[in-house]
Amino acid sequence: MSQWSFQRDAIHAFRFVRCGFDAATGIAQLVYAFDDGPELVETITVPGAPFAVEGARAAALEKALQLLHLIAGVSYYKAAVPGEIRVESYAIDPETAALLETVYLNGLGEFAYRNGLDLRERIRFSAPLESGSTPAPALGLREHALVAIGGGKDSLVSIEALRSAGVDQTVTWIGGSQLIADCAARTGLPTLNIGRALAPQLFDYNREGAWNGHIPVTAVNSAILVFAAILHGVDQVVFSNEHSASYGSLITTPDGSSTAEVNHQWSKGWAFESAFGDHIQRRVAADLQYYSLLRPLSELAVARQFAKLDRYDAHFSSCNRNFHIRGERPANRWCGVCPKCHFVFLALAPFMPKPRLVGIFGRNLLDEASQTPGFDALLEFQDHKPFECVGEGRESRAAMTALVQRPEWREDAIVERFQRVIRPQLDEAGLASEPLMAIDAQHRIPARLWERLRAHFAA
Numbered sequence: 035m036s037q038w039s040f041q042r043d044a045i046h047a048f049r050f051v052r053c054g055f056d057a058a059t060g061i062a063q064l065v066y067a068f069d070d071g072p073e074l075v076e077t078i079t080v081p082g083a084p085f086a087v088e089g090a091r092a093a094a095l096e097k098a099l100q101l102l103h104l105i106a107g108v109s110y111y112k113a114a115v116p117g118e119i120r121v122e123s124y125a126i127d128p129e130t131a132a133l134l135e136t137v138y139l140n141g142l143g144e145f146a147y148r149n150g151l152d153l154r155e156r157i158r159f160s161a162p163l164e165s166g167s168t169p170a171p172a173l174g175l176r177e178h179a180l181v182a183i184g185g186g187k188d189s190l191v192s193i194e195a196l197r198s199a200g201v202d203q204t205v206t207w208i209g210g211s212q213l214i215a216d217c218a219a220r221t222g223l224p225t226l227n228i229g230r231a232l233a234p235q236l237f238d239y240n241r242e243g244a245w246n247g248h249i250p251v252t253a254v255n256s257a258i259l260v261f262a263a264i265l266h267g268v269d270q271v272v273f274s275n276e277h278s279a280s281y282g283s284l285i286t287t288p289d290g291s292s293t294a295e296v297n298h299q300w301s302k303g304w305a306f307e308s309a310f311g312d313h314i315q316r317r318v319a320a321d322l323q324y325y326s327l328l329r330p331l332s333e334l335a336v337a338r339q340f341a342k343l344d345r346y347d348a349h350f351s352s353c354n355r356n357f358h359i360r361g362e363r364p365a366n367r368w369c370g371v372c373p374k375c376h377f378v379f380l381a382l383a384p385f386m387p388k389p390r391l392v393g394i395f396g397r398n399l400l401d402e403a404s405q406t407p408g409f410d411a412l413l414e415f416q417d418h419k420p421f422e423c424v425g426e427g428r429e430s431r432a433a434m435t436a437l438v439q440r441p442e443w444r445e446d447a448i449v450e451r452f453q454r455v456i457r458p459q460l461d462e463a464g465l466a467s468e469p470l471m472a473i474d475a476q477h478r479i480p481a482r483l484w485e486r487l488r489a490h491f492a493a
């Protein structure tokens with residue numbers, strides 16, 4: 035084994051070697067390997083040990099651990115994308131295999147597009163178990179929500195909505211981000227910070243020529259929170275993925291003959307939420323509900339809700355440059371030049387007093403002419419929507435149209451250019467904000483909770 039070196043194109047198989055959980059320490063180990071190379075060990079640490087889990091809950095925990103092992107493998111599989119995938123220490127059924135193929139294929143959609151790879155014939159999970167295994171039992175989980183917090187506006191909107199609905203919640207995050215920890219502390223609610231350490235060899239492989247690119251990180255985070263929910267015996271895992279996340283960027287194929295949709299945030303979309311949430315209830319725990327509280331809302335509707343809160347202005351950030359595992363972070367939480375900064379500034383502008391918004395970012399992005407190409411991409415003007423977690427083009431166009439009508443914004447460089455250059459080329463019928471504020475019926479929010487929240491979101 036000491037002879038083995040990472041040679042991307044010579045690798046035949048990706049192996050799910052084993053996974054295990056130590057209830058005494060709260061540490062889960064997820065073990066993978068390429069061919070007969072070294073073991074790649076990712077660790078997940080759930081606070082609260084020692085844990086005592088028995089009977090049906092112990093069986094459910096084992097299933098949740100296997101699902102986490104299978105989904106988190108995407109970070110390593112992507113390094114070489116070999117044509118053979120082997121699950122070695124347990125067997126899976128066809129339904130689980132189908133879920134994994136969907137997650138890997140769609141979740142690596144942007145990765146494949148950017149690297150010029152076609153993964154459709156490569157991603158195959160074999161399923162030795164027969165389908166139709168016994169449905170998962172209800173575990174008698176207590177009524178309590180683990181709410182994922184990401185440091186940005188979306189999860190804060192959910193947390194405050196759940197608070198207003200009187201739902202017991204623990205604000206939960208993965209990783210060592212100080213920014214998220216500050217936001218979590220600011221909620222004043224109970225918190226749970228789950229540790230996650232990627233196998234260190236991944237960083238070596240990256241330097242040695244591994245394929246690299248985006249992975250469906252929300253799918254990984256979701257599987258971690260499901261595992262933690264069963265461990266802590268609670269019945270809800272809540273994410274904050276809005277309706278708009280289900281729509282990708284329309285890309286023209288390299289030969290220019292057609293367009294295809296590639297969604298950077300596929301695992302924040304409805305296709306993932308519905309497939310994963312159903313799978314958890316059928317195969318892991320019948321009374322564990324996985325849902326996104328913001329699924330009925332567009333990004334603009336979420337921005338409107340966030341503008342009603344000012345408690346987090348000096349703490350939150352949606353700029354993903356804060357969240358690199360290694361490397362620099364923006365000095366004042368907002369880099370001001372990435373697609374997420376552009377979009378969040380634009381989406382909040384119609385709903386916030388200008389001085390408040392400029393105070394949050396420390397500058398007025400809409401009056402920086404040098405940023406025109408970035409805003410053009412959001413508007414899908416002569417470009418496609420950026421590969422980032424930003425709203426739909428029609429939301430950006432509607433927000434810009436709203437700003438044109440405001441004296442305090444309309445003379446700013448980007449807004450003025452929109453009115454002069456871009457708007458005349460658009461169909462006026464598609465520029466209104468109001469239709470984008472409509473509440474969508476497609477979601478997995480438990481019915482009793484939704485009855486309480488509907489009015490909150492409509493206000």
Ligand SMILES: CC(=O)N[C@H]1[C@@H](OP(=O)(O)OP(=O)(O)OC[C@H]2O[C@@H](n3ccc(=O)[nH]c3=O)[C@H](O)[C@@H]2O)O[C@H](CO)[C@@H](O)[C@@H]1O[C@H](C)C(=O)N[C@@H](C)C(=O)N[C@@H](CCC(=O)O)C(=O)O
Pocket residue numbers: 108109110232240246247248249250251252253254298299300301302354355356357358359360423
């Ligand atoms: C912070 C960030 O945007 N990272 C993306 C960036 O990675 P970079 O190399 O610049 O820094 P690191 O994040 O520290 O990653 C180092 C390497 O590790 C790989 N990796 C990381 C986390 C993980 O769970 N698995 C991994 O394999 C990573 O690929 C690097 O090789 O560029 C990468 C390549 O495009 C992206 O993969 C990194 O994205 C992170 C996985 C990440 O956490 N991104 C979130 C901020 C993010 O994009 N969230 C979306 C949700 C999208 C979804 O669920 O599909 C959001 O904001 O809504």
Ligand SMILES: Nc1ncnc2c1ncn2[C@@H]1O[C@H](COP(=O)(O)OP(=O)(O)OP(=O)(O)O)[C@@H](O)[C@H]1O
Pocket residue numbers: 182183184185186187188189190206207208209214252255272273274275302351352353423
């Ligand atoms: N480190 C993390 N741990 C747990 N959940 C996370 C983490 N990062 C993001 N999430 C969750 O993933 C989902 C998508 O993240 P996203 O970045 O869109 O949300 P956000 O940070 O709340 O808001 P914004 O869109 O303004 O950045 C949210 O439910 C968020 O809470």
